Each structure stands twice: as C-alpha cells, then as structure tokens.
Amino acid sequence: MNIEPIAFFESPFTSKxxxxxxSGIACEVPGRIVLTGKxxxxxxxxxxxxxxxxxxxxxxSEHVDAEKHATVRPPILGGNERRxxxxxxxxxxxxxxxxxxxxxxxxxxxxxxIDVQGxxxxxxxxxxxxxxxxxxxxxxxxxxxxxxxxxxxxxxxxEIPEGIVKCLGDQNTAVLRKVLALDPRPHYHHDDERxxxxxxxxxxxxxxxxxxxxxxxxxxxxSEK
Numbered sequence: 160m161n162i163e164p165i166a167f168f169e170s171p172f173t174s175k176x177x178x179x180x181x182s183g184i185a186c187e188v189p190g191r192i193v194l195t196g197k198x199x200x201x202x203x204x205x206x207x208x209x210x211x212x213x214x215x216x217x218x219x220s221e222h223v224d225a226e227k228h229a230t231v232r233p234p235i236l237g238g239n240e241r242r243x244x245x246x247x248x249x250x251x252x253x254x255x256x257x258x259x260x261x262x263x264x265x266x267x268x269x270x271x272x273i274d275v276q277g278x279x280x281x282x283x284x285x286x287x288x289x290x291x292x293x294x295x296x297x298x299x300x301x302x303x304x305x306x307x308x309x310x311x312x313x314x315x316x317x318e319i320p321e322g323i324v325k326c327l328g329d330q331n332t333a334v335l336r337k338v339l340a341l342d343p344r345p346h347y348h349h350d351d352e353r354x355x356x357x358x359x360x361x362x363x364x365x366x367x368x369x370x371x372x373x374x375x376x377x378x379x380x381x382s383e384k
Contacts (some may be wrong), residue, residue, distance in 0.1 A: 164285035165198040168217065171334070173282045175221050177343040177357030177364075180234070180312070181248070182259035182279045185341060187334045190261065190278040192286060194271040201268040208266045212292035215278070217257045218285045219250040227253050235310045237346045246305065260292055314340045316372045323378045327362070335359055339366065339373050 169191040172178045179185040192215070194203070207213070230241040231249040244252060261275040273289075317339045324332045343357060351369040354376065358364075365377035 162287050164195060164218070164287060166192045166194045166286040166289070168192060168215075168278065168280045168282065168284040168286055170278065170280050170282040170284070171331075171360045172280075173358040173360075175281055176355075177338060177359065178281060179279045179338060179341060182261055183277045185279075185334075185337045186262065186277040187337050188277060189264075189334070190275050190280065192273040192275060192289065199271045201271060204266050204268050204271065204273070207263065207273070207291065210263060210291040212260055212262050213273075213275070214290045214292055214297075215257075215259045215261065215280075215286050216288040216290075217259065217280060218287060219252070219255040219257055220284055221250070221281070223255055225251055227251055233306065234346050235306060235312065242306070256287070260297075312341060312346075313371075315342045315368060316340075317375070318372060319375045323375055326378055331360065335364065339364075339375070342368065342373065344368060 170178075171189065179188065194200070227244075228251070229244060231244050231247055231251055232238045232240065233242055233247050233249065236242070248257075250257065257280075259279055261278045264274040264276055266273050317336050319332060319336060327335065338359075344355060351367065354365055354367050356363055356365050358381070361380055361382075363379055363381050364375060366373055366375045368374075
C-alpha cells in the first residue's frame with residue numbers, strides 16, 4: 160500500500176525539541192492543517208464543523224531513517240528502562256506513523272484549512288488522514304494508563320522577564336509558558352547551569368532550570384544569531 164500526504168501541518172515549533180510530548184496536554188498551542196494537491200477540495204471538509212475534535216494520522220518526518228528496535232526507552236521512565244515499542248508512543252516505529260487528537264477551532268472551506276489547538280506536531284509534518292473524534296466510542300475515562308499512571312511528568316514554575324513578554328505579546332507568552340511548564344528537557348537532565356534552546360515561531364528561546372523553576376534568559380529572532 161502506498162500512502163501520500165493529504166495535508167501538511169503548520170506549527171509554532173520548527174524543531175523537535177520543546178514540542179509537547181502528547182497532544183492535548185498543551186491545549187493552548189495553535190496549529191493549522193493545510194490540505195494539499197488533489198486533496199485540496201472544499202467539499203471534503205463539509206460537515207467537519209459539526210465536531211469538536213478530530214484525529215490526525217501523520218508521519219514522524221524526523222525519524223524516517225532511524226534504526227528501529229522491538230524495545231525502546233520511554234522518556235517518562237528516565238530513558239533507563241525498556242518497554243516494547245507497541246506498549247509506548249515512541250516515534251521510533253517501523254512505519255513512522257503518529258496519532259494525535261486536536262480540538263477544531265475553525266474550518267475554512269475557502270482556503271481548505273482547519274485551525275486547531277493542542278497538537279504535538281512540528282511545522283511541516285505530513286498528515287496522511289484525518290477523522291472526526293467520536294466521544295461515544297473514542298473516550299474511555301476508566302481505562303488503565305500503563306506507565307503513565309505510575310510515572311508522571313512534573314511541571315515546573317516558569318519565569319519570563321517582562322521585556323521578553325513585550326516582544327512575544329500576551330497570547331504567544333501564554334502558549335510558551337504552558338509549553339515550558341511541561342519541562343522540555345530530557346527526563347534525566349538535572350544540570351542547573353546548563354542552558355537550553357528551543358524554536359518557537361520565528362524566535363529562539365533560551366532557558367535554564369534551577370530548583371524546579373524554569374527561567375527564560377534570552378529571546379532572539381532566528382535570523383539575528
């Protein structure tokens with residue numbers, strides 16, 4: 160079976176580092192699905208506005224050539240324990256496919272785009288299919304969550320200097336604050352002196368984490384440095 164993208168995703172994240180680890184945990188993050196090529200047909204979106212959420216089947220474009228194994232090291236376990244690949248959501252999968260649920264904000268039939276929130280995708284990610292989310296069959300609140308029940312990500316406090324807030328604006332600052340609160344660092348990193356950088360829209364954001372407090376220390380446009 161040959162598959163091809165039906166759309167591409169527009170995201171404020173232009174690199175893998177800093178992207179939320181699951182869809183929905185940073186529900187403020189905006190994004191856009193852009194239908195492409197022969198799939199750019201307004202009729203294909205008819206009725207989608209009647210739903211609140213949709214599923215996206217998409218491609219891990221950053222891991223296409225990575226070596227695949229039967230077991231992986233989930234970050235939530237600190238990268239020290241192995242689990243079977245089918246028991247995780249690791250991006251190192253044989254067919255490089257991801258699955259995410261996002262909230263539909265607005266359907267634009269004229270431009271064949273869909274504004275969404277809560278995605279965990281990098282800018283330019285290929286999307287192979289979208290399907291409406293059906294609460295009566297897709298939601299199982301009583302279901303077991305495996306390792307996510309015994310190992311949870313701890314959020315950190317976030318400090319952003321006022322000058323950086325003014326550069327970003329209130330809306331972008333709120334999104335960035337939520338993403339940073341999830342602590343983008345690898346779970347096994349605990350160096351208070353280490354400075355990290357992540358891409359956010361046209362910006363490069365630099366930060367440190369000290370005593371469970373993430374402090375943004377610099378912000379500059381990618382073209383500036």
